[in-house]
Amino acid sequence: MDLPVQQFRTKAEQAYLDLFETAEDALPGARDPFVSGLRAKAIGAYGRLGLPHRRVEAWKYTDLRARLTEVNPLVKADGAAVSEAELGQALGAEIASLPAYRLVVVEGDLRADLSDLAGLKSAGVEAVSLARALEKPPVWLKRTLAQVNPRADDAVLALNAALMTGGIALRIGEGVILDKPVHLIQLDGVGDPASIFTRNVVVAETGSAATLVESFGSLGLRLLQRNAATELRIGAKAAVKHVKVQRDRDDAFHLSTWLVELGADARYDAFQFSTGASLTRNQVYLCFAGEGSAADISGAFLLRARQHCDTTLLVEHRVPRCTSRELFKGVLDGEARGVFQGKIIVSPGAQKTDGKQMAGALLLSETAEFDSKPELEIFADDVVCGHGSTSGQIDEELLFYLEARGIPESQARALLIQAFVGEALEKVEDEALREALGHASADWLGVRVE
Amino acid sequence: MLEIKNLHVNVDGREILNGLDLTLPQGEVHAIMGPNGSGKSTLAYVLAGKREYEVTAGSVTWKGEDLLAMEPSERAVAGVFLAFQYPIEIPGVATMTFLRTAVNALRKARGEAELSTPDFLRFVREKAQALKIEPEMLKRPLNVGFSGGEKKRNEILQMALLEPSLCVLDETDSGLDIDAMRIVAEGVNALRSPERAMLVITHYQRLLNYIVPDRVHVLSDGRVARSGGPEVALELEESGYTEFDGKAA
Ligand SMILES: Nc1ncnc2c1ncn2[C@@H]1O[C@H](COP(=O)(O)OP(=O)(O)OP(=O)(O)O)[C@@H](O)[C@H]1O
Ligand SMILES: [Mg+2]
Numbered sequence: 252m253d254l255p256v257q258q259f260r261t262k263a264e265q266a267y268l269d270l271f272e273t274a275e276d277a278l279p280g281a282r283d284p285f286v287s288g289l290r291a292k293a294i295g296a297y298g299r300l301g302l303p304h305r306r307v308e309a310w311k312y313t314d315l316r317a318r319l320t321e322v323n324p325l326v327k328a329d330g331a332a333v334s335e336a337e338l339g340q341a342l343g344a345e346i347a348s349l350p351a352y353r354l355v356v357v358e359g360d361l362r363a364d365l366s367d368l369a370g371l372k373s374a375g376v377e378a379v380s381l382a383r384a385l386e387k388p389p390v391w392l393k394r395t396l397a398q399v400n401p402r403a404d405d406a407v408l409a410l411n412a413a414l415m416t417g418g419i420a421l422r423i424g425e426g427v428i429l430d431k432p433v434h435l436i437q438l439d440g441v442g443d444p445a446s447i448f449t450r451n452v453v454v455a456e457t458g459s460a461a462t463l464v465e466s467f468g469s470l471g472l473r474l475l476q477r478n479a480a481t482e483l484r485i486g487a488k489a490a491v492k493h494v495k496v497q498r499d500r501d502d503a504f505h506l507s508t509w510l511v512e513l514g515a516d517a518r519y520d521a522f523q524f525s526t527g528a529s530l531t532r533n534q535v536y537l538c539f540a541g542e543g544s545a546a547d548i549s550g551a552f553l554l555r556a557r558q559h560c561d562t563t564l565l566v567e568h569r570v571p572r573c574t575s576r577e578l579f580k581g582v583l584d585g586e587a588r589g590v591f592q593g594k595i596i597v598s599p600g601a602q603k604t605d606g607k608q609m610a611g612a613l614l615l616s617e618t619a620e621f622d623s624k625p626e627l628e629i630f631a632d633d634v635v636c637g638h639g640s641t642s643g644q645i646d647e648e649l650l651f652y653l654e655a656r657g658i659p660e661s662q663a664r665a666l667l668i669q670a671f672v673g674e675a676l677e678k679v680e681d682e683a684l685r686e687a688l689g690h691a692s693a694d695w696l697g698v699r700v701e
Numbered sequence: 702m703l704e705i706k707n708l709h710v711n712v713d714g715r716e717i718l719n720g721l722d723l724t725l726p727q728g729e730v731h732a733i734m735g736p737n738g739s740g741k742s743t744l745a746y747v748l749a750g751k752r753e754y755e756v757t758a759g760s761v762t763w764k765g766e767d768l769l770a771m772e773p774s775e776r777a778v779a780g781v782f783l784a785f786q787y788p789i790e791i792p793g794v795a796t797m798t799f800l801r802t803a804v805n806a807l808r809k810a811r812g813e814a815e816l817s818t819p820d821f822l823r824f825v826r827e828k829a830q831a832l833k834i835e836p837e838m839l840k841r842p843l844n845v846g847f848s849g850g851e852k853k854r855n856e857i858l859q860m861a862l863l864e865p866s867l868c869v870l871d872e873t874d875s876g877l878d879i880d881a882m883r884i885v886a887e888g889v890n891a892l893r894s895p896e897r898a899m900l901v902i903t904h905y906q907r908l909l910n911y912i913v914p915d916r917v918h919v920l921s922d923g924r925v926a927r928s929g930g931p932e933v934a935l936e937l938e939e940s941g942y943t944e945f946d947g948k949a950a
Binding site for chain 2: 647648649651652653654655656657658659660662663666667669670671673674
């Protein structure tokens with residue numbers, strides 16, 4: 252593919268190139284030819300692409316080039332102590348205390364002192380700091396890193412590959428069925444503006460089953476610029492549940508990319524819950540590489556003030572007999588803006604594909620906005636695909652019914668908003684997790700859970 | 702006592718009630734009958750405080766309190782309950798959660814302690830059983846997928862739980878089979894008490910065989926065209942509403 256050549260660069264676009272040049276020799280894996288080669292290729296791609304802007308179709312509603320005017324320096328992990336109370340503060344008590352194998356990444360640094368590496372190891376999971384793994388990548392990582400459903404045309408992802416400083420590499424062994432979720436907590440630090448580039452590489456081998464919860468929260472860093480990517484390869488007959496809870500500080504930029512590849516007869520259930528950051532981009536690229544698999548990518552976002560949250564999904568049915576489902580629900584107050592773009596591509600020969608997507612927004616103010624753009628590209632004839640989108644205000648009839656029963660108006664509104672979000676939360680099977688997300692919604696609404 | 706004086710109500714700029722007068726003492730049950738579109742549901746909604754109904758003149762007091770000055774939830778606290786002609790479906794809100802929220806909201810507003818979970822469950826189960834409502838139904842989202850009759854029974858269940866003092870039943874009998882109607886009527890009769898007043902809106906004399914009213918009012922063109930004892934309902938069954946056509950306007 253011919254990549255368009257950038258004519259000129261904005262200050263921020265140039266700043267990333269400078270950042271790379273300055274940091275290059277000190278980045279993890281700088282002396283490993285595989286890693287440094289990968290970084291060089293990535294920064295080259297970024298240089299050609301530049302930052303995405305509104306004339307790039309996939310970024311139509313989120314003009315990153317216009318919004319990103321300053322580039323923060325790379326974060327320096329200082330290994331400072333993080334207390335349980337701070338974790339609870341950053342993530343919400345219910346999320347922080349989820350029963351799970353905990354992995355804590357602070358400022359890109361996997362913190363052994365806060366993580367249950369021993370527990371994971373005895374459960375059959377290999378978990379290592381990505382920073383360390385990059386210095387001398389094991390064979391399995393060399394066969395995976397930047398190769399799971401790869402993208403050549405994504406500048407945000409290219410920046411991530413060029414500048415990643417940490418994260419985790421996780422390998423769930425063949426047939427390993429985890430008894431509780433792996434909770435990957437990803438925090439910023441404190442103090443001055445910084446950029447954090449993290450990448451997680453996860454392989455769920457044949458017949459394994461696991462739940463991976465990725466939570467993002469803030470310890471108080473100002474104007475965080477986060478670029479987080481997760482690559483997830485799901486082997487044949489494996490089942491992975493993947494939940495993301497994002498409550499970065501309300502002045503943060505949160506750019507997130509998930510790259511997912513499913514083998515045959517595999518199952519993937521993803522849920523993305525966002526209440527944080529001033530600008531969020533949640534992009535998920537998923538491809539079916541083996542027949543007979545099913546994926547569900549759903550989520551909810553609750554936004555107020557001038558928050559902006561863009562969910563952009565690309566699901567590629569490359570092989571026959573796979574099923575994909577997407578359901579996203581947004582609650583938008585103030586001048587918040589929600590974006591949902593869902594694209595389903597059905598390759599020639601991917602017969603018996605079944606793909607459906609649905610997005611809905613509840614607008615709590617006149618100035619909130621929801622943009623939804625479904626796209627279907629179907630090159631096979633024996634398929635069932637559908638999409639739908641709704642956007643509206645709280646139904647006055649429902650509100651009156653609740654009020655007529657003695658429920659005060661504000662409480663009745665909150666109940667209806669929770670009900671709206673609840674339809675999406677239903678997708679989360681794990682009860683503790685679903686309840687924690689219910690709490691997080693109630694928290695956002697400022698109400699107590701009945 | 703419910704006192705409605707010279708009530709004028711507009712919807713969408715059109716006058717639906719024009720000078721309605723009605724007095725309902727505590728301890729009594731009054732029936733309201735009248736042709737389709739005569740304003741029965743409008744009256745019920747105005748009592749409950751639905752916002753799009755604009756009161757342009759007149760007054761409504763319940764036990765001396767000005768209902769029209771209150772928010773819908775405040776009216777519920779003051780004892781007003783409307784069993785809807787068309788109960789609303791609310792996906793995503795479990796019936797049980799809704800019932801509990803409502804019961805506790807009222808208790809809180811009245812300065813009573815909230816019910817504990819086991820106490821509440823016992824309370825609901827007992828009332829639901831009397832109305833032959835399966836406990837399974839209460840786990841489902843509010844009214845979603847309920848049959849017409851189940852929705853109506855669910856209204857009466859709410860009435861039994863909230864223990865209002867002014868009950869307004871808007872065509873609770875429509876859509877009920879004979880057995881369900883008997884069950885609902887028993888539920889309503891169980892709530893009859895010297896402190897409670899009931900306004901029963903219906904098209905059918907049959908319901909009034911079970912819930913015998915103290916008085917019957919006939920609404921026509923937005924006002925009470927005739928009031929009398931239970932015999933009025935029997936006469937209407939014979940002659941229909943033709944004699945009221947245009948007369949009350
Ligand atoms: N929200 C509304 N908007 C517009 N018109 C309305 C509204 N509510 C009621 N009306 C009109 O007011 C009139 C009275 O309606 P209402 O529902 O009170 O009648 P009703 O006596 O309850 O009739 P029924 O026996 O069919 O239930 C009707 O002409 C109806 O169309
Ligand atoms: Mg009516």
